[in-house]
Amino acid sequence: MMGMLRNSRRDFLRLIGLWGWAFVAAARPRSAWSVVTRRSKGDNLQSKLKKLLAHQRSAVVVGRECLRTGRVEAEPQALVDSIGVCCGRGVFDSEGEDLREHLRRGVRKDFEEGNIVEVDGWLLSATEARLSALAALVLDRRSLV
Amino acid sequence: MVIDARTLPHNHVLQADICIIGAGAAGISLAMEFIGGPYSVLLLESGGVDPDPETQSLYKGTTVGMPYVPLDSSRLRYFGGTTNHWGGMCFPFDESDFTKRDWIPHSGWPFPKSTIDPFYKRAARVIQLPTEHWDSDSWMEPDNPQLPFVSERVITIANQQAPYEARRLGRVYRDKIFRADGITTCLYANVTELETNEYGTTVVGIRGATLVGTTFSVKANIVVLAAGAIENARLLLLSNKTQSAGLGNQNDLVGRFFMEIPMIPAAIFQPTDSRLRTRFYGVHEYKDSILMGELALSRDIQRQEKLTSVRIGLDTVYDKLYADALNSKGAASFRYLRGRLLDGDVPDEFGTHLRTLIGDLYDVAVATYGELRFGGNYPIDHVTLGAGVEPVPNRNSRVSLASDRDSLGQRRVQLDWRLSPSDKHSIRRTAQIVGMELGRAGLGRVKITVQRDFAIWPADIGVAFHHMGTTRMSEHPKEGVVDGNCKVHGVSNLFIAGSSVFPTTGSGTPTFMLIALALRLADHIKANT
Numbered sequence: 001m002m003g004m005l006r007n008s009r010r011d012f013l014r015l016i017g018l019w020g021w022a023f024v025a026a027a028r029p030r031s032a033w034s035v036v037t038r039r040s041k042g043d044n045l046q047s048k049l050k051k052l053l054a055h056q057r058s059a060v061v062v063g064r065e066c067l068r069t070g071r072v073e074a075e076p077q078a079l080v081d082s083i084g085v086c087c088g089r090g091v092f093d094s095e096g097e098d099l100r101e102h103l104r105r106g107v108r109k110d111f112e113e114g115n116i117v118e119v120d121g122w123l124l125s126a127t128e129a130r131l132s133a134l135a136a137l138v139l140d141r142r143s144l145v
Numbered sequence: 146m147v148i149d150a151r152t153l154p155h156n157h158v159l160q161a162d163i164c165i166i167g168a169g170a171a172g173i174s175l176a177m178e179f180i181g182g183p184y185s186v187l188l189l190e191s192g193g194v195d196p197d198p199e200t201q202s203l204y205k206g207t208t209v210g211m212p213y214v215p216l217d218s219s220r221l222r223y224f225g226g227t228t229n230h231w232g233g234m235c236f237p238f239d240e241s242d243f244t245k246r247d248w249i250p251h252s253g254w255p256f257p258k259s260t261i262d263p264f265y266k267r268a269a270r271v272i273q274l275p276t277e278h279w280d281s282d283s284w285m286e287p288d289n290p291q292l293p294f295v296s297e298r299v300i301t302i303a304n305q306q307a308p309y310e311a312r313r314l315g316r317v318y319r320d321k322i323f324r325a326d327g328i329t330t331c332l333y334a335n336v337t338e339l340e341t342n343e344y345g346t347t348v349v350g351i352r353g354a355t356l357v358g359t360t361f362s363v364k365a366n367i368v369v370l371a372a373g374a375i376e377n378a379r380l381l382l383l384s385n386k387t388q389s390a391g392l393g394n395q396n397d398l399v400g401r402f403f404m405e406i407p408m409i410p411a412a413i414f415q416p417t418d419s420r421l422r423t424r425f426y427g428v429h430e431y432k433d434s435i436l437m438g439e440l441a442l443s444r445d446i447q448r449q450e451k452l453t454s455v456r457i458g459l460d461t462v463y464d465k466l467y468a469d470a471l472n473s474k475g476a477a478s479f480r481y482l483r484g485r486l487l488d489g490d491v492p493d494e495f496g497t498h499l500r501t502l503i504g505d506l507y508d509v510a511v512a513t514y515g516e517l518r519f520g521g522n523y524p525i526d527h528v529t530l531g532a533g534v535e536p537v538p539n540r541n542s543r544v545s546l547a548s549d550r551d552s553l554g555q556r557r558v559q560l561d562w563r564l565s566p567s568d569k570h571s572i573r574r575t576a577q578i579v580g581m582e583l584g585r586a587g588l589g590r591v592k593i594t595v596q597r598d599f600a601i602w603p604a605d606i607g608v609a610f611h612h613m614g615t616t617r618m619s620e621h622p623k624e625g626v627v628d629g630n631c632k633v634h635g636v637s638n639l640f641i642a643g644s645s646v647f648p649t650t651g652s653g654t655p656t657f658m659l660i661a662l663a664l665r666l667a668d669h670i671k672a673n674t
Binding site: 108111112114120123125 | 590591592
């Protein structure tokens with residue numbers, strides 16, 4: 001499995017850097033997360049994901065692995081719906097800090113309730129995994145940095 | 146008094162009220178309790194006060210089943226026994242360790258924790274632990290905080306380490322024991338057999354031999370086997386004149402249920418913040434104590450998940466830049482010279498260290514910068530989570546007699562160490578729950594490295610040299626070799642001291658517990674003779 005997910009640790013480190021800072025470092029407003037704190041003006045999911053994800057490429061790599069293992073839904077709408085179940089319906093109607101706070105709560109709740117997805121050994125909250133999968137499905141690969 | 150068995154006349158007979166076989170942690174702790182009392186005590190030790198290869202080779206044996214370290218390197222056969230390489234880590238068993246846990250076959254001790262608590266206090270004095278505080282709340286260190294979990298599913302355990310000089314019980318107590326009235330220590334005395342009456346119900350003699358070819362025997366009213374979990378079983382199995390299966394082995398239990406703590410890397414923890422403080426989980430000093438934290442699941446979670454006790458140790462790997470610099474010879478020389486010079490002392494090897502330092506200036510500069518900038522709290526690359534598990538008692542994990550013989554003509558031992566799939570499951574699930582709680586607390590993410598195939602163990606499995614369970618304790622003869630007072634079932638005057646009596650390995654550390662049990666046995670003997 002390790003071979004299938006190349007640069008696994010680097011991608012997970014980035015993801016951890018992303019989500020870790022994002023969801024739990026509310027007391028650190030000037031953290032790495034601050035790169036996406038500009039208020040979102042776009043309303044569509046793609047735009048929101050781009051702004052949400054500091055390391056889109058890493059999220060996509062992880063998301064592809066989540067999809068490959070079949071541990072998350074394979075359709076964007078189903079992923080959005082499942083994220084909504086955990087983080088609140090209409091979570092993607094919110095933006096900026098509100099959106100992040102919804103997701104933070106969802107991740108905490110996932111870990112609390114054992115809603116985890118094991119990808120290449122890494123324990124991700126189901127919300128993290130679904131967001132990554134969503135990134136893999138929705139983001140235009142050519143726009144990835 | 147101390148005597149050398151090699152100087153005794155051939156077939157000499159020694160006599161005592163109490164004969165203790167083995168001068169390790171259990172035997173020494175027990176013997177000390179009889180100093181100044183009305184009993185004559187004979188303490189038999191196979192080795193001398195220092196190690197010697199010929200005596201040590203008596204510990205050789207074969208290993209089948211799970212790979213294991215050579216049997217003559219995991220234990221030491223001279224005065225002080227295996228405490229001569231003991232790491233000194235101590236933590237008491239908790240309440241649940243003594244209870245019958247329905248999901249763990251053969252679990253449960255014959256008494257509750259409250260029975261052993263007073264003896265833990267006394268054991269702490271034997272090994273010179275500065276305090277008896279075991280709850281992690283007693284160790285809230287401002288500079289080395291414990292990980293801030295947001296629930297009580299995962300807890301921090303604060304082990305205390307016995308001071309280095311106190312761990313070698315042979316060195317600490319030999320003068321006191323050798324000079325004590327009423328205690329005779331007989332060195333180089335190898336016990337070869339326990340002789341019983343014709344019914345096998347009373348030990349009437351002990352046969353012994355030396356490596357110079359002489360033999361001796363012992364007459365004692367009470368006999369205590371304290372030779373370690375492998376040797377205790379071996380001696381009982383060798384004592385088969387009246388009971389062909391071995392003394393105390395009428396229910397085929399002697400040597401079975403051998404337990405050891407398997408240790409494997411369980412996970413990698415990637416902290417969200419590279420400056421997360423994890424030093425509490427390394428060996429460190431605080432006030433007068435030496436401490437080392439570990440992680441474990443709460444008892445409620447263990448019960449819910451039907452797991453055995455798993456301890457997770459944290460091995461922090463610092464950022465490579467600083468790790469390399471800190472481990473460099475130049476930085477080591479710099480630290481050494483700085484320490485000596487600050488003490489006003491110019492060491493003889495000053496020039497050598499200075500040359501090393503100058504030749505490695507880059508690493509010295511990086512290490513010094515790191516020390517000044519981070520105050521020793523260097524950026525973390527990752528943390529390896531290593532797990533040690535309480536194995537489920539396994540009847541097929543056993544010590545038996547091999548066909549080959551040692552230089553005294555005695556059959557050597559064969560160890561067939563076995564683990565159960567549930568042991569590995571406990572490790573994996575514990576690592577998973579720890580990972581979830583680290584994620585929940587926002588401390589980082591965890592990668593589980595324990596494979597899902599629970600029947601297969603990694604080849605580089607680590608062990609703790611903690612041998613337990615071969616003469617397990619139970620009030621029922623069909624479940625145990627000894628009763629709750631450590632007396633061998635069916636033999637009126639034979640007791641066993643040491644970790645061989647443990648029915649389960651528990652969540653505490655074995656040496657601390659076996660010393661407490663030895664002290665309890667001493668009280669029992671005093672009260673009943």
